[in-house]
Amino acid sequence: MSEIKQTLNSSLGKKLIMALTGLFLCTFLIVHLAGNLQLFKNDGGYGFNVYANFLTHFPPIEVIAYILYLSILVHAVYALVLTIQNRKARPVGYEFTNKSPATWSSKNMGLLGSILFLFIVIHMNDFWYNYKYTNKVGYKEYRTDLATNQTTSSVYTPQTADFENSVSTENNVEIVRVKDLQARVANSFTSLWYVIFYVVAMGAVAFHLLHGFQSAFRTLGWVHRKYTPVVYFIGTWFFAVIMPIGFALMPVVYYIQSLK
Numbered sequence: 001m002s003e004i005k006q007t008l009n010s011s012l013g014k015k016l017i018m019a020l021t022g023l024f025l026c027t028f029l030i031v032h033l034a035g036n037l038q039l040f041k042n043d044g045g046y047g048f049n050v051y052a053n054f055l056t057h058f059p060p061i062e063v064i065a066y067i068l069y070l071s072i073l074v075h076a077v078y079a080l081v082l083t084i085q086n087r088k089a090r091p092v093g094y095e096f097t098n099k100s101p102a103t104w105s106s107k108n109m110g111l112l113g114s115i116l117f118l119f120i121v122i123h124m125n126d127f128w129y130n131y132k133y134t135n136k137v138g139y140k141e142y143r144t145d146l147a148t149n150q151t152t153s154s155v156y157t158p159q160t161a162d163f164e165n166s167v168s169t170e171n172n173v174e175i176v177r178v179k180d181l182q183a184r185v186a187n188s189f190t191s192l193w194y195v196i197f198y199v200v201a202m203g204a205v206a207f208h209l210l211h212g213f214q215s216a217f218r219t220l221g222w223v224h225r226k227y228t229p230v231v232y233f234i235g236t237w238f239f240a241v242i243m244p245i246g247f248a249l250m251p252v253v254y255y256i257q258s259l260k
Contacts, residue, residue, distance in 0.1 A: 011085065014078045019216035021075040026213060026239060028068055033246050040253070044153035045182030046142050053165050053178040056132060076117050083110050105207040106215070112208040119201035126188055131181050139163075140180040146172045155180075189254035202248040210240035 035055070038047035055061050105112065130136045141156035146169075156177050165178045189195055213235035217223065222231075 011082065014082055015219045018075055018078050018082070019219040021071040021078075022212050022216045024071050025068070025075065026209070029239075029243055033243055036247065036250055039182060039185060039250055043151065044142070045140060045180060046151060046153065046176075048182045048185075049140055049142075049178045049180060050176065052131065052181045057165065072117075072120060076113065079110070079113050103211060105211040109208065109211060112204045115201060115204040116208060119197070119204070122197075127181065127184065130184065131179060137184050138180045139177060140183070142176045142178075144174040144176070146174055185250075186254055186258070189251040190258040192255065195251040195255045198251040199248045202244040205247070206240045206244040209243070210236060213239050 035048070035051045038051050039045075041047045055065070139156040139158060140153055142151055142153050144151040158177075163177075166175075167177075168175045189198075214232055217228075217231050
């Protein structure tokens with residue numbers, strides 16, 4: 001046990017934990033983007049609101065969510081510790097300029113991580129915290145005719161203070177009542193400054209993942225001349241390009257729609 005503790009407290013151990021938590025967070029981003037894409041459906045927010053309700057009321061998902069929150073904190077804390085240790089180990093800059101082919105993102109992971117941590121705090125407060133623990137998010141009722149599969153929506157006012165959600169069927173009509181997080185999203189992205197901050201944060205995500213995804217595989221020793229190019233391709237085009245653009249499109253589209 002002491003050897004395990006010693007390993008985890010070492011610089012290599014901290015990098016291993018950062019690599020594992022980072023890859024776990026990459027997996028979460030895939031799921032999160034898939035859920036966010038529901039916002040582009042022209043269904044009155046039905047798909048996204050049902051998705052949000054499922055994430056916050058299905059026990060196994062809730063457990064994974066708290067593991068996610070812990071992973072974010074551990075990843076951020078270990079990144080800070082490693083940065084401080086590196087600076088203490090080299091308190092004086094090199095006499096000669098370093099000519100190594102290090103990328104801009106690899107040199108500025110601390111800055112990128114700080115922007116992302118600030119974004120996560122603001123983002124979770126605006127959506128997750130208000131959704132779960134305040135009454136700032138209203139409710140929506142969706143009625144689906146099971147014969148025609150046509151869905152209509154309307155604002156719903158709960159009859160009791162402790163109402164969370166409900167699903168029922170009356171006269172061959174499915175009635176779903178859930179919190180209207182989609183309306184909260186639409187309202188938040190009427191602010192131009194919030195949209196700009198969101199897009200800048202997604203730029204930070206792109207550069208952070210451009211280096212971080214590939215670095216995690218190197219740290220774990222998963223390096224092979226046959227598979228490394230695949231890892232670089234996925235890290236560059238999927239995680240550092242496609243995913244940040246997918247996330248950034250949401251606030252931009254909603255802001256443009258708010259101007260109409």
